[in-house]
Amino acid sequence: xxxxxxxxxxxxxxxxxxxxxxxxxxxxxxxxxxxxxxxxxxxxxxxxxxxxxxxxxxxxxxxxxxxxxxxxxxxxxxxxxxxxxxxxxxxxxxxxxxxxxxxxxxxxxxxxxxxxxxxxxxxxxxxxxxxxxxxxxxxxxxxxxxxxxxxxxxxxxxxxxxxxxxxxxxxxxxxxxxxxxxxxxxxxxxxxxxxxxxxxxxxxxxxxxxxxxxxxxxxxxxxxxxxxxxxxxxxxxx
Numbered sequence: 374x375x376x377x378x379x380x381x382x383x384x385x386x387x388x389x390x391x392x393x394x395x396x397x398x399x400x401x402x403x404x405x406x407x408x409x410x411x412x413x414x415x416x417x418x419x420x421x422x423x424x425x426x427x428x429x430x431x432x433x434x435x436x437x438x439x440x441x442x443x444x445x446x447x448x449x450x451x452x453x454x455x456x457x458x459x460x461x462x463x464x465x466x467x468x469x470x471x472x473x474x475x476x477x478x479x480x481x482x483x484x485x486x487x488x489x490x491x492x493x494x495x496x497x498x499x500x501x502x503x504x505x506x507x508x509x510x511x512x513x514x515x516x517x518x519x520x521x522x523x524x525x526x527x528x529x530x531x532x533x534x535x536x537x538x539x540x541x542x543x544x545x546x547x548x549x550x551x552x553x554x555x556x557x558x559x560x561x562x563x564x565x566x567x568x569x570x571x572x573x574x575x576x577x578x579x580x581x582x583x584x585x586x587x588x589x590x591x592x593x594x595x596x597x598x599x600x601x602x603x604x605x606x607x608x609x610x611x
Contacts, residue, residue, distance in 0.1 A: 506553075516543075 433439070456463040521528045527535075578584035 509553075 452467075453463045456466050578587050
């Protein structure tokens with residue numbers, strides 16, 4: 374009887390040992406499968422990130438700004454449609470959403486956008502004049518189509534075309550040019566930097582640089598020295 378009991382105990386111990394070993398093996402296999410799955414997932418994510426980075430590098434430098442601009446335009450278009458459906462004016466609704474601080478900041482920014490810095494050189498003056506004139510251009514599509522029909526193939530000239538010098542400007546174009554030239558002359562006369570010389574003014578300087586210094590000193594200290602100068606001129610200074 375004792376031997377049978379010992380055999381049962383031994384068998385039970387072996388079964389428990391095998392069960393424990395099997396559980397450990399299953400646990401290890403489960404961890405291995407998890408690690409394998411995580412490795413594949415990380416490899417997949419890394420590949421996707423590499424592809425996305427390659428796409429970003431191939432995009433233009435200002436792509437983010439263009440994207441934000443397009444999103445803003447899409448939002449504005451949707452808001453306009455909503456206002457039109459409600460029978461409201463979009464500009465008035467938009468102004469109601471603008472705070473006083475934002476309006477003041479935009480106004481200051483608008484003034485600083487293209488300030489007139491005066492004459493700095495002929496190249497800068499020519500560029501500013503070119504930009505001003507191009508902003509005023511309003512294309513006349515009807516005249517463009519008419520000229521294209523009249524010119525035919527010569528509308529897009531080549532080295533063999535003889536259309537150069539045959540164009541006759543319209544009366545409206547000539548009048549517009551004359552008006553613009555008159556405005557330029559008026560503006561030049563108004564913004565002339567040369568100051569007229571006053572023959573009756575007192576000469577208290579020895580050269581132009583000294584004259585500028587005296588004017589600056591008069592501007593800052595003239596109210597304090599006015600009485601002293603008057604006394605010196607009358608000869609009553611103490």
